[in-house]
Amino acid sequence: MNTPESLIIVAVAALIHASFQLSVSVLTLLSSHTIGAKRSHARLLGLTNAFALGVTIMTVLLLSTTALLIKLKSSFIDQTALWVVACGLLFGLGVAVWIFYYRRGQGTSLWLPRGLARYLSDRTKATKQSAEAFGLGLSSVVAELLFVFVPILVSALVLIELSPAWQLAGIGLYTALSLAPLLAINAMIGSGHKISRIQRWREDNKRFLQFASGGGLLVLGFYVYVDQVLTPTVLAAANGGL
Amino acid sequence: MGKVIDVVKRDGTRPTERFDRNKLHASVLAACLSVRSPHGEAETAANSVCDVVISWCETKPEITSSDLRRTAANHLNRIHPEAAYLYKHHRLVL
Numbered sequence: 001m002n003t004p005e006s007l008i009i010v011a012v013a014a015l016i017h018a019s020f021q022l023s024v025s026v027l028t029l030l031s032s033h034t035i036g037a038k039r040s041h042a043r044l045l046g047l048t049n050a051f052a053l054g055v056t057i058m059t060v061l062l063l064s065t066t067a068l069l070i071k072l073k074s075s076f077i078d079q080t081a082l083w084v085v086a087c088g089l090l091f092g093l094g095v096a097v098w099i100f101y102y103r104r105g106q107g108t109s110l111w112l113p114r115g116l117a118r119y120l121s122d123r124t125k126a127t128k129q130s131a132e133a134f135g136l137g138l139s140s141v142v143a144e145l146l147f148v149f150v151p152i153l154v155s156a157l158v159l160i161e162l163s164p165a166w167q168l169a170g171i172g173l174y175t176a177l178s179l180a181p182l183l184a185i186n187a188m189i190g191s192g193h194k195i196s197r198i199q200r201w202r203e204d205n206k207r208f209l210q211f212a213s214g215g216g217l218l219v220l221g222f223y224v225y226v227d228q229v230l231t232p233t234v235l236a237a238a239n240g241g242l
Numbered sequence: 243m244g245k246v247i248d249v250v251k252r253d254g255t256r257p258t259e260r261f262d263r264n265k266l267h268a269s270v271l272a273a274c275l276s277v278r279s280p281h282g283e284a285e286t287a288a289n290s291v292c293d294v295v296i297s298w299c300e301t302k303p304e305i306t307s308s309d310l311r312r313t314a315a316n317h318l319n320r321i322h323p324e325a326a327y328l329y330k331h332h333r334l335v336l
Contacts, residue, residue, distance in 0.1 A: 032328060036273065107331045199331065
């Protein structure tokens with residue numbers, strides 16, 4: 001796989017990550033509670049920026065740690081076997097996203113168990129300090145690990161094949177693209193947009209996002225399967241036959 | 243309001259509690275402020291919703307918190323649709 005092709009796969013995986021909405025939901029809720037509690041605009045910006053920083057750092061940490069672990073264990077694990085696992089997870093997750101990423105009914109309720117959703121909601125309401133918002137940002141990424149882990153795994157598998165400089169560029173690209181919606185909404189809230197309009201847009205478009213996200217996972221899974229599993233196997237068989 | 247009204251909590255999992263006008267006022271006020279309404283306008287909307295809800299529940303010995311929220315949201319929707327949307331949906335964000 002050459003460098004541009006690797007970066008395109010990282011970019012697609014990051015866009016799929018960006019379509020997962022837990023961090024955006026928590027940010028919306030955090031802003032709504034902060035404005036509703038009559039806190040100053042500076043406090044609102046402090047909390048939302050700290051939250052976004054928490055999400056950024058946890059995303060970078062997860063991607064770097066996954067890549068490091070795979071790199072360290074790469075001599076013990078067959079790379080093709082890892083790609084097969086990643087493809088299986090991409091297909092499985094794509095179908096899972098289509099079936100249950102959003103709950104039925106009004107609002108933007110996610111797949112989260114209701115107990116965890118209530119806990120996150122209560123923590124969001126209780127967040128008053130920037131350090132708490134930062135921690136909330138870290139935990140919101142961890143809470144959605146079930147979904148974000150697969151794009152992270154695929155990106156890590158791609159990144160370990162690149163040179164160190166391109167690995168850094170790849171981590172930067174993944175982080176920037178996966179956080180783009182969060183940062184855009186953070187900027188909208190900071191510039192005075194109404195939370196209700198943002199939330200209404202999210203609700204109106206949630207089925208499209210769900211379709212795009214699940215479809216993206218399936219397409220990426222198919223591409224990666226052909227490129228990393230099928231083609232090398234066929235080439236090896238052809239070379240062996242010659 | 244002279245009469246004491248009990249509010250049965252959601253799903254019946256938490257104990258019933260007395261109707262508290264201040265609590266309703268605070269939640270409606272927060273919804274209005276969340277959509278960046280001026281404070282005076284938010285206060286007026288919250289008072290109006292509280293008055294309507296109190297006159298609605300005075301005819302009943304017991305109400306559920308869901309009914310209370312629905313009635314408040316319906317009235318708020320007439321005077322402040324944006325705030326009503328957030329008030330109705332704030333539990334459905336996550």
